[in-house]
Amino acid sequence: MADTGDNVHLTVEFSGGLEMLFSNRRKHSVSLPKISPKGTPVTIDFLVKYLCDHLMKDSRKDLFIMEDNVRPGILVLINDSDWELEGEADYEIQPNDNIMFVSTLHGG
Amino acid sequence: MDQTIRNLREQISLCERQLHALKVQLNNAEERAILEAQAKPEMSFDLSGGGQDAWQMEILGVLGHESPRKNAWPLMPQEYKRYGRQLILPEIGLNGQLRLKNTSVLIVGVGGLGCPAAAYLAGAGVGTIGLVDGDIVEESNLHRQTLHTTEKVGMSKVDSATFYLKSLNPTIKYVSHRTHLNPQNAPDIFRHYDLVLDCTDNPASRYLISDLCVLLGKTLVSASALRMEGQLLILNYPPRAPGDSSGGPCYRCVFPKPPPAETVVTCGEGGVLGPVVGVMGVLQALEAIKVIVDDSHLLSSQSETPSLLLFSAYGTPPFRSIRLRSRRPRCACCSEQPSVSLASLSSGSLDYQLFCGIANPANILNPRERVSPREYAKTLVTTRSVLDRGLPKDHVLIDVRERVQFDLCSIEGSINIPFSQINAPVRSNPSTREQSVASSSSPSTNPDQNAMEVDGKVSEGQRNELVMPWVHFIHKAALEKPIYVVCRFGNDSQVTVKKFKEAGLDLSGRRWVGDIKNGLRGWRTHVDKDFPEY
Ligand SMILES: [Zn+2]
Numbered sequence: 009m010a011d012t013g014d015n016v017h018l019t020v021e022f023s024g025g026l027e028m029l030f031s032n033r034r035k036h037s038v039s040l041p042k043i044s045p046k047g048t049p050v051t052i053d054f055l056v057k058y059l060c061d062h063l064m065k066d067s068r069k070d071l072f073i074m075e076d077n078v079r080p081g082i083l084v085l086i087n088d089s090d091w092e093l094e095g096e097a098d099y100e101i102q103p104n105d106n107i108m109f110v111s112t113l114h115g116g
Numbered sequence: 117m118d119q120t121i122r123n124l125r126e127q128i129s130l131c132e133r134q135l136h137a138l139k140v141q142l143n144n145a146e147e148r149a150i151l152e153a154q155a156k157p158e159m160s161f162d163l164s165g166g167g168q169d170a171w172q173m174e175i176l177g178v179l180g181h182e183s184p185r186k187n188a189w190p191l192m193p194q195e196y197k198r199y200g201r202q203l204i205l206p207e208i209g210l211n212g213q214l215r216l217k218n219t220s221v222l223i224v225g226v227g228g229l230g231c232p233a234a235a236y237l238a239g240a241g242v243g244t245i246g247l248v249d250g251d252i253v254e255e256s257n258l259h260r261q262t263l264h265t266t267e268k269v270g271m272s273k274v275d276s277a278t279f280y281l282k283s284l285n286p287t288i289k290y291v292s293h294r295t296h297l298n299p300q301n302a303p304d305i306f307r308h309y310d311l312v313l314d315c316t317d318n319p320a321s322r323y324l325i326s327d328l329c330v331l332l333g334k335t336l337v338s339a340s341a342l343r344m345e346g347q348l349l350i351l352n353y354p355p356r357a358p359g360d361s362s363g364g365p366c367y368r369c370v371f372p373k374p375p376p377a378e379t380v381v382t383c384g385e386g387g388v389l390g391p392v393v394g395v396m397g398v399l400q401a402l403e404a405i406k407v408i409v410d411d412s413h414l415l416s417s418q419s420e421t422p423s424l425l426l427f428s429a430y431g432t433p434p435f436r437s438i439r440l441r442s443r444r445p446r447c448a449c450c451s452e453q454p455s456v457s458l459a460s461l462s463s464g465s466l467d468y469q470l471f472c473g474i475a476n477p478a479n480i481l482n483p484r485e486r487v488s489p490r491e492y493a494k495t496l497v498t499t500r501s502v503l504d505r506g507l508p509k510d511h512v513l514i515d516v517r518e519r520v521q522f523d524l525c526s527i528e529g530s531i532n533i534p535f536s537q538i539n540a541p542v543r544s545n546p547s548t549r550e551q552s553v554a555s556s557s558s559p560s561t562n563p564d565q566n567a568m569e570v571d572g573k574v575s576e577g578q579r580n581e582l583v584m585p586w587v588h589f590i591h592k593a594a595l596e597k598p599i600y601v602v603c604r605f606g607n608d609s610q611v612t613v614k615k616f617k618e619a620g621l622d623l624s625g626r627r628w629v630g631d632i633k634n635g636l637r638g639w640r641t642h643v644d645k646d647f648p649e650y
Contacts, residue, residue: 023428024345025381028536034431067541071379081319081375083424089439090370093421110426110438112371115342115383116229116317116393 015039016050016103020059024111026082029066036063040101052084053097055107072109083110129270136271136279143282150194150287190214195287199241212409213241219408220244222309224297224325226273227251228260228383228393229339229400230315235263236401238281242408244289245281246309249273250296260390297321299461299468306332311407313400314338317382319374320468326351326367327466330358330450331458337403338367339396342386344429346396349440350403350422352450359452361443364422368456369444377473392429399425478607480614485630489638492600503529511598514590516612517636521604525648527639531593533586535608538615540585587619594621598628606635 020036027034040050040058056078060069070079077097078084084091085108086099101107187193190210195217202208208216221242223230226249238245251273253264261273268276274292281290293305297316306312306328314325314336322338329336329352336351349370356363383393424438449456460466487495496508503509506529513530515522522532590599599621603609609631616622622629632639640647 023426023431024347025342025386034428065541066536066539068539070376074376079376079379080373081371081379083370083438085438088436090424090441092441093439108438110347111379112375113340113342113345113347114317114319114322114380115386115388116225116227116315116340116396 014042016042016101018055018101018103018105018107020055020063021106021108022110023108024082024113026072026109026111029064029068029071030059031063031065038063049100051097051101052086052091052099052107055101056097078109081112083112084108085110125270132267132271133275136275139279140282143286147286191217192287195241198285198287202240208405208409215408216241216405217243219311220246220309221311221313221404221408222246222248222306223313223315224248224321225315225317226261226263226277227257227315227317228341228388228390229397230313231261231263231277232394232397233313233315233400233404234277234281235284236398237404238285238288238290240401240405241285241288242404244291244309246291246293246305247274247277248293248295248297248305249277250294256384260388260393262390262394297324299324299464299466302328303332303458303461306334310334311404312336313404315397315400318472319380320472322367323374323471324468327449327456327461329355330366331456331461333357335364335407336367337400337407339400341393341396342381342383342388344389344392345431346392346399346427348396348399348403348425348427350407353407353422358450358454361445363443363450365441365443366447366450368449369442369447370424370440372444372448374472377475380472380475389429392427395427399427477605478610481610481631485613486610486633487600487630488633489642492632492639493643507531507593511600512590512594513600513602514612516601516603516608521650524650525636527602527636530602533589535603535612537586538584538608538612584615584619587621590616590621594627596623596627599630601629601631602639603631603635605637606631606633609635 017037017039020038021034022030022036023034030036038055038059040055042050044050044054056073057076060073064072072082073079084096086094087106088108091097091099189196191199191213195213196203199213203210203213205212219242221237221244223234223237223245226234226247230247230249234245234247249272253261253268253271253273253276255266255269257264257273258266258269263277263280264273265276265280268279272294274294278290278292291308295301297305302324312325312329312334314322316322316325317340322340326336326338328334333352333355335353335355337348338351339346339348341347349367351364351366351370353364354362421442422440424440426436426438428434428436443450445451446453448454456466495511508529513527515526515530515532516535516538517532518534518536519532522530522534526532599616601609601612601616603612613629613631616629621627634641636647637649640649
């Protein structure tokens with residue numbers, strides 16, 4: 009997929025069991041409009057809702073989001089960094105970003 | 117017969133405990149003998165064949181050793197041999213070895229992580245190793261908990277591990293804490309150690325252990341594993357007082373809120389591969405050694421930010437390091453105004469179980485919608501529900517475990533619709549073929565197989581355009597017969613019954629739809645003792 013003027017392409021990864029909610033695939037290529045319907049650049053917040061509506065293959069949305077946010081126990085990583093270092097949900101998605109959602113594991 | 121077997125097992129287990137205690141005593145006695153022998157070097161001079169000549173005394177004098185009775189070297193002679201291969205590494209060296217020897221490490225949890233971690237730390241010569249675990253060894257532990265052996269099933273995990281470790285390295289000290297950690301007993305255990313390894317398996321312990329490490333100023337090496345993946349974190353490194361932002365983040369900084377209890381998957385539910393959890397335990401030992409020999413916290417200051425290591429057996433690449441945040445300014449534990457304190461721990465005002473929540477067993481059906489395993493078995497007998505072409509004649513039994521579990525073992529005549537399919541999102545295109553449906557009557561050769569697949573032409577379920585992909589299949593397979601749902605423990609089956617009714621599968625009350633209580637676990641307990649337990 010080549011970058012078109014209106015879309016931004018990125019890689020989304022799931023780990024820690026979240027991949028089971030997304031067709032059992034860890035890595036997905038995702039294409040988002042550069043500008044959200046609100047007229048602002050697309051953010052992680054937009055991506056999360058987009059994934060929920062378009063990519064998730066499980067009706068149990070609460071395994072991924074809670075009160076419109078990523079649920080507790082999931083780390084969001086932007087290009088291998090905790091999203092808290094990058095502005096969290098307001099981070100504006102850049103072309104070729106790698107966004108990873110990791111569910112914490114507890115077994116031992 | 118069962119009673120005889122039980123009695124014999126108990127007797128054997130008792131004898132093994134006695135034998136173990138004797139071996140521990142013997143070990144200790146031998147250890148003392150070794151140390152005493154070293155304290156009398158003239159003995160070894162005699163043994164080496166040469167007498168203690170005047171010239172030897174002279175040389176020792178020149179070397180500055182006033183008396184041959186005193187060991188002039190920082191380590192015992194056998195320690196140079198035992199640790200020789202790591203002593204010559206510049207990262208360890210004599211100073212590193214002495215640090216290891218003078219350090220005490222607490223390992224909480226002697227399972228899949230704790231076993232390999234303890235073995236490598238004991239092997240490396242950590243002076244004191246404390247083990248905390250209140251569990252006993254079970255057969256289902258053995259594939260990954262490498263210190264326990266088949267004959268130790270039923271023994272305390274701490275005892276079993278200590279037995280192995282003493283034979284691996286009898287020259288260090290082991291401390292047993294045969295208990296589950298709780299806020300009241302934990303501070304007194306933790307106080308005596310320099311470094312802590314979290315090798316536990318649930319969120320409540322992880323928060324408790326992290327809180328204590330911050331409050332008592334200890335670095336924490338935390339790991340976890342499930343299925344084919346593992347995670348590793350070094351927390352409170354460097355260990356600084358709450359409010360000191362130069363300290364490393366704690367577990368609460370990274371995960372301020374615990375995950376909802378329903379989303380927490382245990383190894384028993386999700387499965388785990390031995391080498392996967394083993395890798396994580398070995399890495400914990402490695403990181404612990406690095407922290408111990410790095411007295412000046414050089415390591416932690418070299419790497420700009422704390423990190424989380426992710427391991428995934430099938431990942432490309434399998435290891436990934438993630439940059440984490442530093443201490444959270446309003447962390448409940450390590451910030452300037454923490455709400456967690458030693459006082460709040462000991463008073464019991466902090467309830468970690470409550471904080472993390474408890475996943476209650478589902479209880480969403482009324483008694484009329486449920487049958488016990490025995491009642492279901494009776495139905496089979498009284499209605500002479502013989503199998504007709506692989507399926508029972510007068511009802512359908514739907515097993516909602518995932519396919520891999522269904523393939524392990526299933527009740528004859530049951531049909532598999534995995535719970536993940538039940539939860540698939542509503543699709544507007546009902547012609548999608550359902551591929552995950554299987555029958556327990558040799559699906560590959562069953563002539564019904566094609567007939568059972570969804571052909572998208574069954575109209576009864578199509579009350580609206582959005583149709584669950586499995587609804588047509590069930591209408592076709594069950595016609596108007598009662599539907600029984602079974603799962604592993606009796607939780608998913610209840611959720612499924614509710615979903616079936618929402619999808620109209622009860623035909624407005626004309627058809628009975630319900631589940632089998634306690635699932636296949638109950639089936640094994642009350643009906644079929646030979647049904648495999650996994
Ligand atoms: Zn903190």
